Amino acid sequence: MKYHIIGPSPLEKGIWLVYLPHANSLIEVDKDTGERLWECEHFNKCDDINYIIKELDTFKPGDVVSIPQSPSPTDLYIMVSGMCNLSCTYCFANRGSYGVEKYSRLIEEKVIERLPELLSAFPTIRGIVFFGGEPLLAYKHIEKIIKQIEKIGNFKLGIVTNGTILNNNIITLLKTYHIHVTVSVDGWKIVHNMNRKTIRGNGTFDIIIKNLDIIKTLELPIKIETTYNPDHYKYGVTPYKVALYLSKFHQLLYVKPATVFETNNSYYGPSSYSLLMSVYLYGEYLLNSLLELTKTNALYLEEAILKLLDIITNRTYRIFRCGFYKYLSLFPNGDLYTCHILATTQEKTGYLGNIVVHNAESLRYNYISFVEKMKDDVFSTRPYHQLFDDCPASYSIYSQFSDLYQHIFDNLLVTFYIINQTGQLSQVYDNIKRLHPTASLIQIIQ
Numbered sequence: 001m002k003y004h005i006i007g008p009s010p011l012e013k014g015i016w017l018v019y020l021p022h023a024n025s026l027i028e029v030d031k032d033t034g035e036r037l038w039e040c041e042h043f044n045k046c047d048d049i050n051y052i053i054k055e056l057d058t059f060k061p062g063d064v065v066s067i068p069q070s071p072s073p074t075d076l077y078i079m080v081s082g083m084c085n086l087s088c089t090y091c092f093a094n095r096g097s098y099g100v101e102k103y104s105r106l107i108e109e110k111v112i113e114r115l116p117e118l119l120s121a122f123p124t125i126r127g128i129v130f131f132g133g134e135p136l137l138a139y140k141h142i143e144k145i146i147k148q149i150e151k152i153g154n155f156k157l158g159i160v161t162n163g164t165i166l167n168n169n170i171i172t173l174l175k176t177y178h179i180h181v182t183v184s185v186d187g188w189k190i191v192h193n194m195n196r197k198t199i200r201g202n203g204t205f206d207i208i209i210k211n212l213d214i215i216k217t218l219e220l221p222i223k224i225e226t227t228y229n230p231d232h233y234k235y236g237v238t239p240y241k242v243a244l245y246l247s248k249f250h251q252l253l254y255v256k257p258a259t260v261f262e263t264n265n266s267y268y269g270p271s272s273y274s275l276l277m278s279v280y281l282y283g284e285y286l287l288n289s290l291l292e293l294t295k296t297n298a299l300y301l302e303e304a305i306l307k308l309l310d311i312i313t314n315r316t317y318r319i320f321r322c323g324f325y326k327y328l329s330l331f332p333n334g335d336l337y338t339c340h341i342l343a344t345t346q347e348k349t350g351y352l353g354n355i356v357v358h359n360a361e362s363l364r365y366n367y368i369s370f371v372e373k374m375k376d377d378v379f380s381t382r383p384y385h386q387l388f389d390d391c392p393a394s395y396s397i398y399s400q401f402s403d404l405y406q407h408i409f410d411n412l413l414v415t416f417y418i419i420n421q422t423g424q425l426s427q428v429y430d431n432i433k434r435l436h437p438t439a440s441l442i443q444i445i446q
Contacts, residue, residue, distance in 0.1 A: 003056050004383040005038040006410050011421055019413055021383045023059035024315040026413055062315035067325050071371045072124035077329040077340050080107045080141050081133035086162050086204060089195045090227060090258040096133020098343050103331050106138045107145075111334040114355045115148050118336075121360030122328065122367075129158045130179075131329075131340065136165040139173055146177055158182065160225070162196070163208035163215075171218065180221040183212055185249070187226065187242040195229055212249060221438070223303070226255040230278035239285035247300035251435045254303040257282050257398065272400075279401045283408030290415055294424045298431040306432065306439055308387055308412055321385035322378040325371045330355065336363055338370060341391060350374075384409035 002022065009015035009028065016034020018027050029037070033052060040046035082103035084095040097104040119125055128149065130142050136159070149155060158180040174181065185208055186192040193203030215222060224246050228239045239255045246253060257278045289302035310316065322339075329340035334356040337343045342350035352366040380386065384406045390399065398405075419425055432439050 002053055003037060003041070004410075005034060005041050006413055007038075008034070010414060010418060017414065017417060018056070019383055019410075020056055020059050021380070021386060022057075022317055023061045024311055024317050024386060025059050025061075026312070026417055027059070061317035064317050064319065066319040067371060067375060071325050071368055073122055073328045073338075073367070074124055074326050075127040075129060075328075076119070076122075076125050077129045077131045077327060078107065078145065079103065079132055079329065079331045079340065080130050080135045080138040080145070082106070082332045083137060084132060084134040084162070085137065085164060085198060086134065087197055087199050087201075088162075089197075090229060092259055092341070092344055093133065094344075098331075098340075100331075100343075100348075102333050103335075105332050107141050107332040108334065108356075109144075110356050111330070111332065112141065112144055112148055114334070115145060116152050117360045118328075118330075118355050118363070119149060119152055121364045125155075125328070127156045127158065129160065131160050134162055134165065135159055136161050136170055139165075139170050143173055156180070160184075162204070163211050164198075164204050166211040166214060171214065174215065174220060175218045178220060180223075181215055182223045182225050182254075183208065183215070184225050184227070185209075185212070185246060186228075187232075187237060188245050191232065191235075191237050191242070194232075195227070209249065216250070222250055223252045223254055224250050226253065227258045228255060228278060228282065229258050230272075230274035233274070233277045233281060238281045240281075240288045243285065243289065243300055243302065251300045252303070253300050255282075255285060259398070275398065276401065276404070279398060279404050279408075283404070283411065286408060287411055287415060290412060290419070293428040293431045294419055295431070296427070298435065301432060301435040304387070306436065308416070309428070309432070311386055312413075312416055318380055318386055320375070320378045321380045321382075321388075321390040323389065324350070324374065324378070328352075328367070338367065382406060387412070 002020070004019045004021060006017040006019055006026070008031075009017055014031045015028050016031060018029050018034065018037060019025075020027065036049050037052065040049055079096070082096045082098075082105050084091075087095060135142065142159075146157065157177055160182045161184070163183040163185070173179070184196065185205075186196055189203070189205040192205040196204050198204060226239075226242055226246065228242065243253055243255055286302065286304060289300070289305045290308070292298045292300065293305065311318075324339040324342060327339045329337045329343065331337070331343070334354045336352045336355055338350040338352065350370060352370065353363050355363065378390075382402060384402070387409055388405055419428060
């Protein structure tokens, strides 16, 4: 799609807004041009506008994110534990096993020993994320891994944890190696405990908040990740209310809708009102999160809004709607995939081999072949794909709401336009620098 009509400007009469996905630019056109482009986009009435479209093609992006001719991953996810001490109702990873019995274990010593060889075959990998299951069940293995990979270079280290396990050894591990920590918290106590329970059915909120407070004293980069369950709207719980509450504990948040549910089958089909409400409320939350940054002292920063601002202000065009090619995922027995989410598919899409059985060069060959095979399935075909990933994994049940996601993206673009035109963007940037000093934004439209 060469262009997408947003509609009339909310600030000026006789002006329409046009979004150019290929350039990630939001431009103003006169009313006549806007209406003609709108009729072409929606009703295929495209007579005598080829010259306009040709002119729109002259706009260029500030940067293009694509799969390189020689694709190379940037991050390695290591499933150090295929087990978990919790039994969350929406866990896509099936408590760390991903539905595969041989993954239900801690990472094997022989897999750790082969890591330097793997990383040498993929020298573009600069980030290591410890994942699971619950990775801190294997904190001793994590330290062994770090000592192994230190032999070949320095890596940015991160961990995604449920936050229920913390002791002096783990505190020392996190601090010594400056590990970036993502902790899962789903809302206030009663809401969080509805879905994030121990195997015995006990709530986990109190211990997580206690541990989070300790981790914050280590002065490490921290993020709270929240999963919003579609049924929560029935209890008056919205993503925005959850974010405002969690901002009392930490200000960098990442809220996302759940993709797997305890009563999975009831959510499928076009009549799923719970899913519809989930997407609608998620869109409302993102809009409120963008507006939050216009306040003098914003309470929180949502990671998706940081991504939106990075895309628009730097005009970064994403050719592909899924970034699977940026990742490798290593399982406890040595099985290697691209993105770990693809391992949840019944076909085990993205399996590249085993680092103990296969040599690193053959794994690299399989990676390049798989990326080439997947390209046609992940092209960005809708404007909203610039912001929202569209995962090719078969469990991605939100694809039925693509039009709603497009409306959400449109509303965010209009709001950004108003913020920019009314001189509020500098306040937005000031809040980002305060809430997330290492954010990747490098320029702001003035």
